[in-house]
Amino acid sequence: MASASKTPELLAADGTPLKHALRRSQAQERRRAFLLVAPLLVFLLIVFAVPILSMIWRSVYNPEIRGYLPQTAAALQQWEGADVPPEPVFQAMAADMIVGVENRTIGRAAARINREIPGARSTVMRTARQVDEWSAPYREKFLEADEDWANLEFWRILKRESRLLTPTYYLLAIDYEYNAQGEIAPRPEVYQVYKGLFFRTAWMSILITGLCVVLAYPISYMLATQPARVANLLLILVLLPFWTSLLVRTSAWIVLLQQQGVINELLVATGIIDGQGRLRMIYNRTGTIVAMTHILLPFMVLPLYSVMKTIPPSYLRAAKSLGAHPFRAWWRVYFPLTIPGLAAGCILVFILAIGYYITPALVGGDSGIFISNLIAQNMQGSSAQLKLAAALATILLVAVLLVYWVFNKLVGVDRLKFG
């Protein structure tokens, strides 16, 4: 470096040092490049980053109690939880209720409490409707009106859920909850579903990915080794279903697999099974696996094919001429060269599969649905639990990112080839 400083500085035509001129022109380039991608960046921010962040925010944001019963929430902070709360708490509750009835927001607080204690909605609503006729002291009147007001658990939950951020929905999403003592404990067995469904989604996605590998590898090999004319024809056979609408392909499987469907009719007609013993191949796990493997197959074939096409056949011939057994030649020479395509296909199929919704919903019945179906279920219906859905979706998102990260460590994104 010392010698470099001695040499006279190179100057551009206008007399500025060359370094500065270069930096300036590069900066200009960068600005131009940034302007070119700016629309995409804004687009991604608006339709991708913001909704995801707001979803994550929703999954922990818990404003109902604090917002609709503000005085009660404040009064409860003084309460230790050992005995039925003192008069000030009831007085605050009465004041909140009068405001809540007037603004018709009391039902939103009641709905939130009812989520924790079934039946609490009517206690709250019933009392709220008469509370404006009462006067202090309130404690006696509340306890007289409904024995539920003496329930310590009710008040403990109210106190706990008066905080603005809550992990409640994440606990629910992994089948845990706060028990009566306020400790985190597994939910009663009859409510446990999400953990099992996360596992089912994972293993079925792995299975579907595996099936795709088994089916796609020979097809791709054939595509890559046939003369161009034949290969192009075969490729169209792969692409045609790829271009067909997802719904059409799924419905086609329903037509084929259902109990009065083509396959069952054929089996009955040929006498392999009798009319009573029709196979149930759809509206269960089998249906999901069959239909999804078919639908995701092109995502495995295309990257594999594009990689195999670049492997010169002479490599294999060389290995064999040097005395390798054909299998050994394939295993030691050919297979390692296809790994980038295989890896690309696997990550593509697996990540698509793990978030799949429409096919399991249509052909999955009850044993073949995925976690995304339960996310959807939590967003619909009369007791829609958007926050639980948000928590589940966030967990799914983190899981996918984790898979991608591990994959990146093991294989490396730079080795991927997508055709």
Added chain:
Amino acid sequence: MKRVLILTGTVAALALGGAVAQDKQLTIVSWGGAYSKSQIEAYHKPYTEKTGVEILNEDKSANALAGIRAQVEAGNVTWDVVDMLQADAQRACDEGLVLEIPHDEWLAPAPDGTPASQDFIEGTLGPCFIPQILYATMFAYNTEAFPDGGPQTIEDVWDVEKFPGTRALQQIPQKNLEWALIADGVEPDKVYEVLATEEGQNRAFAKLDEIKDNVIWWSEGAQPPQMLADKEAVIATAYNGRIFNAQVNEDQPFEIMWDHQMFETDGWVVPVDTGNEETIKDYLKFATDTQRLADQAKYISYGPARQSSAPKVGKFEGTDIDMKPHMPTNPENLKTAIPFDVQFWADYGDALEERFNAWVAG
């Protein structure tokens, strides 16, 4: 300056034009299929003819409560009138998502002058809810599947030996749990009392377990007639009007089993902040009068919610079929009927739905 004026003028004119155009339009949310059609024929078409107000139909009622919640929270209410179940309407009302309706001011009196609040069937009007119809959910079966006679009681539905084949049930806990308890021997008038206890809930789920392997689930009212027609299921729970329409319009060999049918009301609510109140009020006054409610029964076999409408119920449109025997409110069909308990499900819906979903997926 001049340009700015012209610009503001144009914008204002556009905004005004927009507002006027919006007044000429109502978005009404309903259930789709034969049910929406009955409303279009009985209410929407005559109203558009009379006033020129265009009516847009959206088939979103299956998610009505979630939809209104989301729209009100986002401050962008696009639904003007929403067709909803009474239990959901009660929740929406408690949560301040829908307008409270002064019944006698908003609704037309009966032809003899009886105010609306006394003419609707007792207990059906809610503070925010205007009932249109009484409908039943009950079991129906494909007679071709049972040449020796189909199931006659709830116990028969559970008897997979005597009546083999797939059952199609609605994928909600409501009604399935009640029927499970009845099949298990609970007295009909004790059903909700039992279901409020943990022990009773376990009992209901255990009873459902018995037929779980023979069940497929449906979620849209149009599905059960389809499943029965395809013989994907041989017995299905369904809304009585859908089965009736399949029998009459498509000549399907379906039979309704009225034993322990569960009836409830369905009707209208008006979300808050639609900015369209005058038109909505006018529409509701028109659509809930005695004759209109009776007219809906020409197109689907649901009982009108007004007492004064009942005698005016006639024949199925374009046929000679008398609608009265097909109504859930017909005394013959009502013998063992169970009224659906709106309050119970408003209170226990959250927990039981969660348990039910876990049970289905497990």
